[in-house]
Amino acid sequence: MASRKVRDEKLSVDKVAQEAGLNKYFLDRWVKYLDPANAAKVPAEFKEWFTSQARSESLEFIFVAASLAEKIEKIEVPEKGNKPAKGQNKPNSLMKAMVLDDNAPYRVPPAEAESRFLIGSAKQDLVEMRKELDSRKKKSPPQPPRAPVVSGAGQGMKVYIRGNPMTKGEDAPKGFLQVLATTTAPQPAPKDYTRLDLAKAISNPENPLTARVYVNRVWQGHFGKGLVNTPSNFGSLGSKPSHAELLDFLAAEFVKQGWSTKWLHRQIMLSSTYQLASDEEPANNKIDAGNVYLWRSSRHRLDIESWRDSLLNAADRLDTTMGGPTFNLHDASARRRTVYAKISRHELDGLLRLFDFPDANVTADKRTSTTVPQQQLFALNSEFMVIQAKAFAERIAKLGTTDEARVTAAYKLAYGRLPESRELELGLSFLKTPNKPEDKLTRWQQYAQALLAANEFMYVD
Numbered sequence: 001m002a003s004r005k006v007r008d009e010k011l012s013v014d015k016v017a018q019e020a021g022l023n024k025y026f027l028d029r030w031v032k033y034l035d036p037a038n039a040a041k042v043p044a045e046f047k048e049w050f051t052s053q054a055r056s057e058s059l060e061f062i063f064v065a066a067s068l069a070e071k072i073e074k075i076e077v078p079e080k081g082n083k084p085a086k087g088q089n090k091p092n093s094l095m096k097a098m099v100l101d102d103n104a105p106y107r108v109p110p111a112e113a114e115s116r117f118l119i120g121s122a123k124q125d126l127v128e129m130r131k132e133l134d135s136r137k138k139k140s141p142p143q144p145p146r147a148p149v150v151s152g153a154g155q156g157m158k159v160y161i162r163g164n165p166m167t168k169g170e171d172a173p174k175g176f177l178q179v180l181a182t183t184t185a186p187q188p189a190p191k192d193y194t195r196l197d198l199a200k201a202i203s204n205p206e207n208p209l210t211a212r213v214y215v216n217r218v219w220q221g222h223f224g225k226g227l228v229n230t231p232s233n234f235g236s237l238g239s240k241p242s243h244a245e246l247l248d249f250l251a252a253e254f255v256k257q258g259w260s261t262k263w264l265h266r267q268i269m270l271s272s273t274y275q276l277a278s279d280e281e282p283a284n285n286k287i288d289a290g291n292v293y294l295w296r297s298s299r300h301r302l303d304i305e306s307w308r309d310s311l312l313n314a315a316d317r318l319d320t321t322m323g324g325p326t327f328n329l330h331d332a333s334a335r336r337r338t339v340y341a342k343i344s345r346h347e348l349d350g351l352l353r354l355f356d357f358p359d360a361n362v363t364a365d366k367r368t369s370t371t372v373p374q375q376q377l378f379a380l381n382s383e384f385m386v387i388q389a390k391a392f393a394e395r396i397a398k399l400g401t402t403d404e405a406r407v408t409a410a411y412k413l414a415y416g417r418l419p420e421s422r423e424l425e426l427g428l429s430f431l432k433t434p435n436k437p438e439d440k441l442t443r444w445q446q447y448a449q450a451l452l453a454a455n456e457f458m459y460v461d
Contacts, residue, residue, distance in 0.1 A: 013027055029103075033104070034046070038103075156172060156174050157172050158170065159171075175193050211255050213231070213234060214251075214254070215247065216247065217231055218268065219250075220366065222268050223274075223294070223298065225298065227241050227242055228241050231365040250268075276296050276297045278298065278299045281295070284296070302459070302460060303356075303367055304355035308338045311385075311388045312335060314413050318335060319337070324340065329342070329349045329352065330349070332382070332387055345361050348360060354372075355375060356369055379449075379453035380449075380453060389441065389445050389449035389452060392413075393448040395413070396409055403428055404424065404428060407419060407424055410448065411423070414451045414452065414454075414456075430446075431443050431444065431447060
């Protein structure tokens with residue numbers, strides 16, 4: 001019965017629109033807008049209609065609309081997103097109810113405007129203009145380099161009593177944090193203090209904290225663990241430096257070298273400590289099993305960005321182009337470096353989440369490292385791994401005339417070493433075994449995937 005009633009009403013609207021010369025699209029929106037269920041939501045001009053005995057089925061709303069037409073036509077409606085010009089009144093309740101609200105009788109959503117009201121040559125013109133726009137976008141030059149603004153004044157803040165923003169206390173004058181300030185730190189007048197002044201105070205050579213924190217983060221990137229194992233807490237509640245004098249030396253020299261990150265990388269990576277192997281020594285292991293004093297290299301797993309890039313590089317598919325637009329990791333055939341992948345704060349990509357990429361909504365001073373079955377299932381079954389395995393097998397095929405030569409080349413590319421005799425024997429034995437009917441990959445492609453999915457490819461010794 002309900003569906004029959006709606007159908008009859010629809011026919012009535014169509015009939016009335018035809019007889020009265022009205023647009024049935026807008027008339028239908030009026031019917032829905034003047035439904036008695038909306039009585040509490042409409043502006044004052046419509047109260048008389050809803051207090052009467054009329055009902056939308058009677059279609060008497062046509063006369064109400066006519067009586068309001070003069071008022072509505074005189075309203076100057078600003079374009080959506082534009083603020084009223086100076087001296088112009090803000091949209092009143094009637095304007096919003098008629099045009100701006102989603103259920104407004106005179107509102108036409110852009111998609112419906114195109115499908116319902118754009119006809120003939122106008123529709124074709126829109127298609128041509130869209131083609132022209134797409135063409136110009138493709139031909140447009142890349143965006144010029146940009147940098148964040150570090151200067152500019154803004155309003156000061158008040159002290160919030162007990163941290164409650166609803167309970168404001170005295171003004172907090174602009175300036176560097178007094179609890180951290182030194183007598184030599186630049187202290188301009190509060191009214192002139194800007195973000196540039198703050199940056200200069202933080203990077204002041206006499207401020208030891210900034211350089212120490214930076215050096216510790218770079219060290220952590222190379223060794224998997226910082227000299228201070230709480231990279232965001234150098235206070236009394238944080239960990240003590242394992243090599244305090246080394247940290248002080250590197251921080252002081254880093255500042256002397258003009259805060260050169262390249263110098264810092266070179267200083268660390270050319271050291272004998274960085275070049276140590278991860279081989280165990282029973283005597284040392286008894287004294288320092290956690291390798292706090294760096295008597296060997298600590299084995300650590302590649303982060304997801306480095307691992308994915310290494311897979312692409314082994315398969316000879318890595319696009320090393322610098323800069324440019326981001327890409328979607330859902331595209332298994334994407335070849336760009338992972339650093340250019342799109343990162344969503346609302347829904348982190350499944351690949352990143354699976355391999356311990358940090359929450360994009362908060363800062364992360366270091367990465368956790370988990371081992372779960374889903375990680376190996378990805379290495380065995382994902383489309384991305386299959387694409388790399390096929391490309392790796394194709395690359396290997398060009399590097400030798402015999403299976404033995406190709407296996408040796410595969411180990412050099414994947415692991416940077418020659419295969420041991422047992423590994424070579426297993427590889428050749430596997431490659432000689434004929435494919436099964438249910439196999440989707442060739443023997444070489446399966447072998448290539450096994451090499452790429454192995455732990456040795458993911459871990460750094």
